[in-house]
Amino acid sequence: MERIKFSPPLYKQRYYFVIDLIMKSQPKKVVDLGCADCSLLRKMKFQQCVEELVGIDINQQVIRENMYLLSPLPCDYLNPRIRPLIIKLYQGSIIEKDPCVKNFDMASCIEVIEHLELSMLEAFSNVVFGYMTPHTIVISTPNADFNRLLLGLTGFRDRDHKFEWTKTEFQNWALDICVRYEYSVTFAGVGSGPAGTEDVGFCTQIAIFTRMPARNDRWPNSNADCDDIHSYKLLHEVKYPSYCDKNIFENALINEMTYWTEKIKKHFLNSTEQGDTKNNVQQDQESNEDVSWCSRSMEKHCVNWSVCKSADGYLEVQKHGDTIHIPLDQLFTILEVKKICSSVVRLKEALLEIEQFEIAGDNLVVCICDNEK
């Protein structure tokens, strides 16, 4: 018999499994029970749907060593998230209650339960299913049936494992949980053995528990009496920059608007300074101006419309004397603006609040008088 080699490695397959689940169910609040070196959290943070991410581990050393890996990257500041994200790491035991992880959308508990003494498992179930009551819980553990396929393995897969369950044992435990805490469960796994060993199941067995919809009504304020007992110790908290932060939002908007208004201003100043249009065209090309322009007169309205072409599309602006009117819906065609503001209405509201911009009707008004002169 050949040694079984998983590709991608089994631990990665487990992570992908959880990430897949997040992608499908789009939870906002996620907790990783037994987060260890935070590597699963590091994958989870890339999921844009997640707004609160919590990791809990009994070993504070391992969290302290790795917690900065969860800090925002420089690019997270250059390209803030649309929705907020806060990451908190606690040192704590998952057989103790703490209100900070109550009622999450999802909890993961990957390769953790087998490290608990069987006697602690009851407390674990009680805390997770009876108190935390996340909407979805994904629990993985080794499948003891599979061990006979792992060459050279004697005993458990890890010295620290307190038990390794067979498929039946795991499923019995899970079904019992469902009955007691009103959850439903589906079973899955990662890491298949060679052909012909299908009956053994996966190397890692996984149970996905989902809270019964009716449960909330019958378990009102379950265990609310424990809510003022904090048994976890907060080790690290980090807030990601997002457009939900008023400062970041306003700054981004000011930057983007200034970029475009300066660009438009520069164009009009140049074209008035240098009457020679032929010359002008040439200059533009030579100075590598990254916005090209063409103008046309609208005879009926006696105003000048200019079309400003950019990488993002076209901007049509209107000239009234020495002011330029840029329609807001035109601004909203710029990808970046679209990302910062979800709608034209929001754009207008925001611009009205920022002092340095002048709004007339549905236009941003830019004065092209030369400030320097």
Place this chain on the structure above:
Amino acid sequence: GIYRSGIEFNYTVKIKKAPLAPGAAAAVPPAETEQLGRGRQKRSTGAAVPEEIITISAGFQQMTIGERGGRRRDFHDVGVNTRQAIEHVQESKMGVSGAPIELRANYFRILSRPQWVLYQYHVDYNPPMESRRLRSALLLKNEDLLGTTRTFDGSILFLPHRLPNTVTEFVSETRDGQTVKITLTLTNELPPTSPVCLQFYNIIFRRVLRILNMQQIGRHYYDPNDPKNIPQHRLMVWPGFSTSILRYEVSILLSLDVSHKVLRSETVLNLMYQLRQQCGEAKFEDVCTKELVGLIVLTRYNNKTYRIDGIAWDQTPNNTFSKNDTSISFKNYYKTQYNLDITDNNQVLLISRVKKSGPGGRPLGPALLIPEFCYLTGLTDKMRSDFTIMKDLSAHTRLTPEQREQRLDSAAKAEMANWGLQFDNKLLSLKGRVLPPEKISQGGKIYEYSPWVADWTKEMRGVQLMSTQPLEDWMILFIRRNSDCAYSLVQFLGKVCSPMGIRIQKPIMIEVEDRHDSLMRALQQNVTSSTQMVVCILPNNRKDKYDAVKKFLCVDRPTPSQCVVARTLSKPQAMMTVATKIALQMNCKMGGELWSVEIPLKQLMIVGIDCYHDTTAGRRSIAGLVASLNQGMTRWFSKCTIQRPGQEIIDGLKYSLQVALKAWFRHNNCLPSRIIVYRDGVGDGQLQSVVSYEVPQFLECIKALGEDYNPKLSVVVVKKRIGARFFAKIDGKLSNPPPGTVVDNEVTRPEWYDFYVISQAVRIGSVSPTHYNVVYDTSGLKPDYMQRLTHKLCHMYYNWSGIIAVPAPCQYAHKLAFLIGQSIHREPNPNMDELLYYL
């Protein structure tokens, strides 16, 4: 020439280019770290770890992270001890002349620090294990023995405590059940002052910056929460700090400087769109390569910086690469790994060559990056030459001495006590000296400049130049649109030249059409061997035209030339100034001399060397060497070498030095008895290679001229981009020290013969001192002489009627290498060797 620098020459804003992070990048695309297991056992609560141990351990852990690449780059050139070989500075390397001045420096004393001793163990595996990860995993399984505080790089283990036995043996087991015998042998005990321990202080300090939510980019830390935006250019400046804790002359100091990181709030993909729009499809590949190659990018998904080395025009996100023996497309990879969607499937990919080698020492292929996920950092050359961008930037990056002090104070006050480190809360006080101003002699007259201004433009007015070359057979080329400019230039040159003593005749006026080939044809037809000077009035500052003119007149038909952008000549009120500067420059380019200062040493040849690293043309480096030809240091010989692939830059320098010595011989009928080499362009961490490769080559080169030729040689490494800043308290205000300030104690390094000189004056911001490190010296010259000579040489740069920051030969060498590297890309004609054509 005037072209690049114009009126505002010497106006430079120094924005440091991001260095590649040590051990940047991994596979294609960047791989993640492997890991072994998950889930931990609940520890017995009795074994509470004391807080102090935890902090040290955290530092250790980081050190291991930093050492992923296997070797840590030493950016501070620690361990290069050059002073011990220089006999006459064993006792003191301090000068004496000048007026004493009280200074402050951006260094902080360490009041208390952890007094750990580190124990260094060699770790041996039997059977030998190749994988570093496995070695580490096997060793660290024995946490009970080693404790949680340790650092291990694969073969050397550092522990803060001593194991009971000098040699410890134990057996560990791999996951496959293979038993491995591990032997730990104590090899060293490191006292708290050892470089390794100092390294830990640095780690602690950086860790604190990280806790303060500073972001590491390259080597320094920046504050992303307080960005300075320059939206009109889509630029963002993050304020930050560069820090290092090192052993200085008398004590261990924290050196802290304000640093700025320029970031661009757009992705490479955005920039590509813009470029395509500007230049059209046909020129896109060319323009894009020019613009992007050499830039440092940040990726969205990890904390790494990459240098763009090329563009993979045949690769798109739909292409696949193999990972763990399966093939996956880039698009899918980023989706599954980071949940990142690629919106443009037709974008071409960026290539970054990764220096680091993969597992088992196999070199890794280049990393391919997705432009959409890459953010630009730093400035392109094009931006650097854009005056408005640099002006807008400098508003944020140029800090007055007082602003600087405030920023530094805030960082030094960061809560360090918990970490066992404590710093003084004031800037370090030290003593410096201010050298007296030099006397400038010009055309028989001698004058002094105002010490604080360090500029003699005014004093020069109406004084004849030291020696002049007549302008008799010369020409001006221009396009019709600029004919007014051309005639006005001729008129003004006529006015300014005679007081300087330059004889000037009417030039040949040549009108050309505004086409590339028209200008070049006119040059070919009109420039003869007797032509003394060619002036080209260029309609704009497009580089290709300038390059073509320079290439033709430096290589094909060697003739001094002067390019002027028409806009420079468009303001009538500035014409006198402009014409004066152009006249001076042309005179130098033709072999004239402007002024001199007294150089007391006889038979001395000064050599300046600088390098230009070409970011585009196959990353060739160019070394410029400039050597004096006379006693007054007013005439210079120059040679430029282009590094061929696989060739060391020193090979070219050796040849250049040889021809320079021969040129000296031609002019002086003897060989110089003293040679002083000012070597600029030595990067952080490259000092060792200068000492152990370049200096012996210089010696060899000298020896080759004759067995009995035995000149005294000094080699001085010149560094402008350093973290040291000095301030003087003047009228109760923290200000820049006056020009001529010398610092040669406290913040120098005990193992070097080094000193700082502030030669120049700046009007805005904090002045940046220049660091001089004499790495080889058989001259026996007293340190005081060396310092004064160095400062004197800063007066001799003819493109600036004032004192500059580095000795003139360094600046000449810089200009030379820059011209060749940027425009000519070929070795210039030897006929030009004795002219300052590169000004």
